[in-house]
Amino acid sequence: MPYRELTPETKLAAVREVWGRGGRVAVVARKYGVSRVSLYRWTALAEGTMREALAEGPGPRRQADLSRLEEENAALRRYLVRLAVQARAAGVQVEPPGEEWEPPPAACPRCGSRKMWRDGFYAAKGGRRQRYECSSCHLVVYQGGSTRADGW
Numbered sequence: 360m361p362y363r364e365l366t367p368e369t370k371l372a373a374v375r376e377v378w379g380r381g382g383r384v385a386v387v388a389r390k391y392g393v394s395r396v397s398l399y400r401w402t403a404l405a406e407g408t409m410r411e412a413l414a415e416g417p418g419p420r421r422q423a424d425l426s427r428l429e430e431e432n433a434a435l436r437r438y439l440v441r442l443a444v445q446a447r448a449a450g451v452q453v454e455p456p457g458e459e460w461e462p463p464p465a466a467c468p469r470c471g472s473r474k475m476w477r478d479g480f481y482a483a484k485g486g487r488r489q490r491y492e493c494s495s496c497h498l499v500v501y502q503g504g505s506t507r508a509d510g511w
């Protein structure tokens with residue numbers, strides 16, 4: 360049997376035929392003019408690569424890292440909002456890094472509480488906007504000042 364180097368595409372085609380013929384390696388080896396040993400090796404390689412590719416999920420270690428980063432991220436966001444609020448209270452104009460970072464309303468329009476928590480986003484013309492909730496009376500205030508009671 361003369362030696363010939365097959366392209367990766369041809370090797371893969373041969374492997375597919377082995378899988379399709381339920382392991383009839385001898386038949387496929389003859390058709391492609393390669394040794395059964397080579398065909399066994401390619402098949403094992405393809406299976407190993409496929410198994411690795413199919414292994415799902417980030418794994419427990421990586422998941423723990425992600426959770427920790429998410430917590431740190433949330434803590435930093437809260438810290439930045441506190442800083443922005445303090446800066447504004449001190450009369451310092453702060454440029455928010457983005458729409459998401461706009462500090463909460465200075466005070467609740469209903470009860471006057473100065474604790475307004477970020478409460479997710481809502482869809483609005485021109486993009487999503489921040490929603491806040493008063494920590495005292497739980498009034499929901501939308502970025503720009505309208506409240507849920509306004510009939511939003």
Ligand SMILES: [Zn+2]
Nearest residue numbers: 467470493496
């Ligand atoms: Zn309130």
